[in-house]
Amino acid sequence: xxxxxxxxxxVAFAMSLASAQAADVTVRMLHVNETGDPYxxxxxxxxxxxxxxxxxxxxYMENEAYKAKLPTLLQSEDRxxxxxxxxxxxMRAQIEAGYIQDITAHKAEFDQVIYPAPLGxxxxxxxxxxxxxxxxxxxxxxxxxxxAKAGVDPAQMKTWDGFLDVLKKTKGAGVTPLIMGxxxxxxxxxxxxxxxxxLGGPDVLTTAETTEGGFKAQPFVDAGAKLKELAALEPxxxxxxxxxxxxxxxxxxxxxxxxxxxxxGFIPGQQKNATDGKGIPNDQIGLAPFPELPxxxxxxxxxxxxxxxxxxxxxxxxxxxxxLKYFVSAEAQKASAEAGVYVPATKGTDAFIKNPLVAxxxxxxxxxxxxxxxxxxxxxxxxxxxxxxxxxxxxxxDMTPEDxxxxxxxxxxxx
Amino acid sequence: xxxxxxxxxxxxxxVRSGGLTALIFLPPALTLFTVFVILPIGEAGWYGFYNWNxxxxxxxxxxLENYRxxxxxxxxxxxxxxxxxxxxxxxxxxxxxxLGMAVLLADRLIGSTAFRMLxxxxxxxxxxxxxxxxxxxxxxxxxxxxxTWQALGGDPxxxxxxxxxxxxxxxxVIVWKYFGFHMMLYIAGxxxxxxxxxxxxxxxxxxxxxRFRFITLPGLKPxxxxxxxxxxxxxxxxxxxxxxxxxxxxxxSSHTMVSFLYYFGIGRMRIGFGSAVGVLLFILCATxxxxxxxxxxxxxxx
Numbered sequence: 001x002x003x004x005x006x007x008x009x010x011v012a013f014a015m016s017l018a019s020a021q022a023a024d025v026t027v028r029m030l031h032v033n034e035t036g037d038p039y040x041x042x043x044x045x046x047x048x049x050x051x052x053x054x055x056x057x058x059x060y061m062e063n064e065a066y067k068a069k070l071p072t073l074l075q076s077e078d079r080x081x082x083x084x085x086x087x088x089x090x091m092r093a094q095i096e097a098g099y100i101q102d103i104t105a106h107k108a109e110f111d112q113v114i115y116p117a118p119l120g121x122x123x124x125x126x127x128x129x130x131x132x133x134x135x136x137x138x139x140x141x142x143x144x145x146x147x148a149k150a151g152v153d154p155a156q157m158k159t160w161d162g163f164l165d166v167l168k169k170t171k172g173a174g175v176t177p178l179i180m181g182x183x184x185x186x187x188x189x190x191x192x193x194x195x196x197x198x199l200g201g202p203d204v205l206t207t208a209e210t211t212e213g214g215f216k217a218q219p220f221v222d223a224g225a226k227l228k229e230l231a232a233l234e235p236x237x238x239x240x241x242x243x244x245x246x247x248x249x250x251x252x253x254x255x256x257x258x259x260x261x262x263x264x265g266f267i268p269g270q271q272k273n274a275t276d277g278k279g280i281p282n283d284q285i286g287l288a289p290f291p292e293l294p295x296x297x298x299x300x301x302x303x304x305x306x307x308x309x310x311x312x313x314x315x316x317x318x319x320x321x322x323x324l325k326y327f328v329s330a331e332a333q334k335a336s337a338e339a340g341v342y343v344p345a346t347k348g349t350d351a352f353i354k355n356p357l358v359a360x361x362x363x364x365x366x367x368x369x370x371x372x373x374x375x376x377x378x379x380x381x382x383x384x385x386x387x388x389x390x391x392x393x394x395x396x397x398d399m400t401p402e403d404x405x406x407x408x409x410x411x412x413x414x415x
Numbered sequence: 416x417x418x419x420x421x422x423x424x425x426x427x428x429x430v431r432s433g434g435l436t437a438l439i440f441l442p443p444a445l446t447l448f449t450v451f452v453i454l455p456i457g458e459a460g461w462y463g464f465y466n467w468n469x470x471x472x473x474x475x476x477x478x479l480e481n482y483r484x485x486x487x488x489x490x491x492x493x494x495x496x497x498x499x500x501x502x503x504x505x506x507x508x509x510x511x512x513x514l515g516m517a518v519l520l521a522d523r524l525i526g527s528t529a530f531r532m533l534x535x536x537x538x539x540x541x542x543x544x545x546x547x548x549x550x551x552x553x554x555x556x557x558x559x560x561x562x563t564w565q566a567l568g569g570d571p572x573x574x575x576x577x578x579x580x581x582x583x584x585x586x587x588v589i590v591w592k593y594f595g596f597h598m599m600l601y602i603a604g605x606x607x608x609x610x611x612x613x614x615x616x617x618x619x620x621x622x623x624x625x626r627f628r629f630i631t632l633p634g635l636k637p638x639x640x641x642x643x644x645x646x647x648x649x650x651x652x653x654x655x656x657x658x659x660x661x662x663x664x665x666x667x668s669s670h671t672m673v674s675f676l677y678y679f680g681i682g683r684m685r686i687g688f689g690s691a692v693g694v695l696l697f698i699l700c701a702t703x704x705x706x707x708x709x710x711x712x713x714x715x716x717x
Contacts, residue, residue, distance in 0.1 A: 068681055071469035093684070097470035182576075183664050239555040241665035242576030251556075382468070382683040389667065398578075398666050414466070414484060 027056045027320045029310070030073075031084035032063045035268065036134070039336040040327075047326050054319045067381070074099045074313065081316035082324060085130055087121040087307055088373050089380025094311070095129055101312040103321065104128045113328055117371055118345040121307040131328050132309035134342040135371075136263050137361050138190045139303075140288040143280050146258040150175045154288055158300065160198075160226070163291040167235040170258055177235040179257035181248030182395075185388035186376055190261050191230065192391040193304050193375045194290040195223035201297025202370045205378065208412075215409040216402075224394045224401025226293070231395040241396060246273055253279030261290065263305070264343070264361045282357055289364070303368040306377070307345070379412075386411035456697060462690035469686040481691035490679070491692075494670040497582060498650050501671070504586045505593075505646035513594045513642070517601030518631065531602070534595035542592075546659030549588045550575065578668040581661050585669055588656065593649065597642045604638030605631070644707055651700050672696055 031040065037060040044056040059080075061069070066084065073079050074094065085091050094100050103110075107128045110119060118132035140157065147154060150170040156162035170177040181187040196204055200219030208214035237243070237257050246269070252260055253274025260266060271279035292300040310327070312320055326332055333344040333352075340355035343362045350366070353359045365371065376384030390407050393399035399407075463482070466475040485491055516534060520527045537545065555561045555573035564572050574580050612630050621629070654673040657663060663670040663678055670678065676696065680689015 064682075071684065071686075074470065090684070093468050093470050097472070099470065183662060185664075238571060239573030239576040241578075242555070242573055242581070242661075244662075256556075380468075380684070382685050385683050393666055396578075396666055414480075 025054050025317050025319050027054060027082065027317065027323055028080040029056065029058045029082040029323075030061060030066070030080040031058070031310075032061060032066045033084070033134070033308075033342070034060060034062075035265075035341050036336060039339065039341060042335065043327055043332045044323075046332070047323055051319075051322075054323070056323050079313050079315075081313055081320040082310050083313055085122075085309055085311045086374065086377035087130070087132070087309065088378035089384070090377060091122070091129065091311065092124055093380060095124055099314050100129050101314060101316060101321075102127050102129060103312060106321065106325075109325065110328070113325075113330070113347060114345050115347055115366070117368075118307045118309070121373060122309060122311075130309050130311035131324055132307045132345040133328060133333075134308050135305060135345050135362075135365050136265060136308070136342065137303050137305040137365050137368075138194070138261060138263055138290075139361070139364070140259055140290060141252075141262055141266055142259040142286045142288065143252070143255060143257075144284050144286050145280075146170075146175050146255065147286065149173060150177075150258060154286060157288050157291055160291045160293045164230065164233065167230070167233050171233065171235065176237045176257040177233075177259060178237075179248050179252045179260045180236040180240040181243050181245035182236070182240040182392055183242050184245040185385075185392050186374075187245055187248065187260075187262065188391040188395055189374075189376060189388045190304065191227055191395070192223055192387065193372070194261070195226045195293070196220065196375075197302050197304060197370075197372055198290065198293040198298040198300075199223055199226075199296040202302070202372075204297075205372075205375075213409060215412050216405045220405040220408065221401045224390070224404045227391065227394050228397070228401060231397065236395075241392070249273040250275065255280065264358065267357055268340075282355065285357060287357065287360055299369050301364075301368060302370040302372065303365060304372050304374070305365065306374055307371070309345070380415060382415045383408065383411045459690040459693045459697070462687050463694050465687040466685075467687040468684045470684075475687075477687070481688045482695075484688065485691050485695065488679075490667045490670060491672070491675055493668060494672045494675040497669065498653070498671050500582070500586060501589060501650035501653060502647060504590060505650065506643065509590045509594045509597060509646070510639070510642060512590070513597035514601050514635070514639075516594070516598045517605060518627070520598070521602050521605040531599070534598055536595065537592040538596040540592065542655035543659045545588060545592050546656040549584070550660055553584055575661055576665055578665050581665055582669040585657065585660055588660065589653075592656075593646075597645070600638050600642050600645075601635060604635045608634035640711055643711075647703050647707065648700070651696065651703065672699075 029040075029044070031037070033040070037058070041058045044058045047056055048054065070083065074083075074097070079099070085094075091100070104127045110128070110131055114132060118135055119128070121132060122128060122130040142154065150166075150173040152166045152169050156166050167177040196219055199222050200207075200217075204219050208217060208220070211217070237251060240248075243251070248260070249266060249269040250273035251257060252266070253270035253272075254276075267282070267285060271277075271281075273279070289300050290304075292298075310324060312324065328346055330346050330348045330352075333346045333349050336342060337344050337349040337352035338354055340353060340358040343353075343358060343365060350359070350362055353362055372378070374384075375387050378384070379387065386408055390399065390404040394401060394404050462473070464476060464478060465473055466477045466480070467473055516530075520531050520534075540548075551557070552559050553561075553574045555571045555576065560574065561572040564570075574584050608630065612634075613626055616626050616630060650671075652673060653671045654677065657669060657671055657674040658677075661669040663674050672692065673696065676689050676692040680686065680692055
């Protein structure tokens with residue numbers, strides 16, 4: 001009797017174990033997009049509701065903390081299955097170390113859903129390692145009212161000289177021309193990157209990477225010289241060297257400066273971080289591309305921005321890939337596109353975008369003649385952060401353009 | 416026969432000398448110490464010889480290259496100078512200030528307890544919180560200091576944006592935060608000095624300065640040494656406040672060696688280089704700790 005009861009218990013126990021295993025394939029996704037987080041959690045909820053036996057957990061982590069912790073996380077057995085990525089040099093290091101799954105076998109499926117250019121950012125040596133989800137563009141974002149006050153015409157900003165002239169006139173009118181979060185450094189590297197792109201054209205980085213001493217080439221020195229020329233006009237707000245990125249959004253939102261060379265995420269950001277919590281309304285915001293440079297190899301339609309997405313880590317279950325396929329579908333991306341949180345990389349989502357500014361950015365990206373990933377991501381963290389340092393130092397008059405180029409070269413050689 | 420009696424005898428002396436106790440109680444602590452202290456130090460020493468990003472295989476042996484780069488790095492030079500400045504300010508400003516306050520507040524006067532609490536309060540605050548609070552204080556647009564200055568008719572002050580003043584601001588906050596702790600050390604020290612000495616000196620006609628110079632100061636010698644020791648080690652470990660107050664900026668002018676390690680080693684995924692910084696820091700810390708004990712603390716027992 002006792003034996004029978006015990007064996008019955010054992011069977012029940014074994015069954016419960018088995019069912020527990022079948023029901024619980026957990027897929028964990030880790031990302032750094034604060035505003036996208038609620039939308040992405042909703043996508044996971046929808047997926048979990050229709051997929052029995054799979055539980056997708058989406059977690060948000062602050063940007064800098066994520067970058068610092070990821071190497072350790074990847075080495076542990078407890079690594080997340082799906083990780084956030086900016087593509088570029090960091091991703092290549094992760095692939096080389098063998099922590100990222102090759103998903104080339106599913107490329108055809110993703111090709112149908114995602115635009116080719118952003119998906120291409122996740123290919124290394126003809127193999128596909130991830131999917132792009134959100135696109136961003138760095139562009140001149142200006143306050144229309146202050147522009148009118150300064151009495152300048154945005155059409156003037158198409159050329160470099162015209163742009164400098166606008167800065168001079170604005171300053172003359174008693175308005176701060178540019179808002180800069182210099183303490184975080186990367187906002188200044190946008191100027192250096194665009195100058196480099198406009199001067200050197202699409203091959204500028206590949207040439208530098210494959211040539212001995214390539215980062216000391218003319219475009220790198222000239223970009224520094226142009227940045228110095230710009231900074232000599234003192235166009236930034238007082239104390240810009242000590243201003244962090246988020247407070248700089250607030251300053252723009254409070255109308256303390258006319259313009260910023262920033263990511264599209266700056267627009268909702270300045271509204272959120274303004275003193276009144278409203279900032280400059282969308283209809284008072286104007287957008288312009290970074291000016292063209294005479295004699296440069298780049299075009300005004302070349303864009304700088306991000307192609308953020310996700311990678312599958314080693315040992316991630318097949319369910320993770322299945323979730324990723326659902327995640328990038330137009331159906332799943334619809335809500336965030338409608339809310340204007342970011343520009344999705346998924347085909348057919350343009351129609352969902354309601355915010356005219358986001359639509360304008362989406363158009364600029366899809367018409368882009370060359371979309372360059374952020375330099376501090378593309379070159380990897382060790383070289384990228386030197387580019388950030390150098391940009392700030394040149395703008396502050398602390399470093400010559402030649403020294404700047406030399407420092408980038410040194411970082412490249414020592415990486 | 417002699418052979419059989421020998422072992423129990425030695426075992427007995429083993430027990431008597433505490434060897435068995437050590438055998439039982441040492442392994443847990445020793446294991447923990449080895450796993451969490453000795454091994455990581457050894458690993459850092461090992462990684463320091465490689466150019467390694469923390470992810471890939473550890474196969475790019477570069478010998479002393481990381482150390483060469485480190486010693487040639489201008490930002491590291493500045494960080495080292497900044498560490499020395501913390502020590503200098505601790506000795507030249509913080510120590511006299513803490514000592515003076517301690518002498519004033521050691522006597523049970525009305526309100527002295529309240530003042531002690533007030534001066535000790537910043538020490539309880541976390542470094543990160545103190546850094547954030549002072550970031551607001553130093554802010555050029557909204558900060559108290561700049562606003563006060565403007566009310567007096569000056570231009571806005573962007574202290575944390577000025578490479579010549581940002582680190583001075585850090586040093587000010589350090590003194591503000593830590594002098595209360597050192598003051599408490601001195602108050603404790605003062606209470607150990609025999610009151611009769613002061614009475615006898617007064618009867619002999621010693622002036623207040625003479626009493627301070629010949630009774631208070633010699634009596635506080637051990638505490639002063641301890642206080643200097645804490646300042647030295649505090650300087651070598653200084654990190655959190657740099658991150659929240661200046662982030663090492665502007666233009667990398669306000670790093671300490673530890674914040675340099677974090678931003679240039681971990682932040683840039685150069686774990687090999689960062690390890691080299693760590694090894695150098697370890698050597699410095701060990702030298703200071705042992706050297707200080709050997710040369711300055713030793714006459715305490717005399």
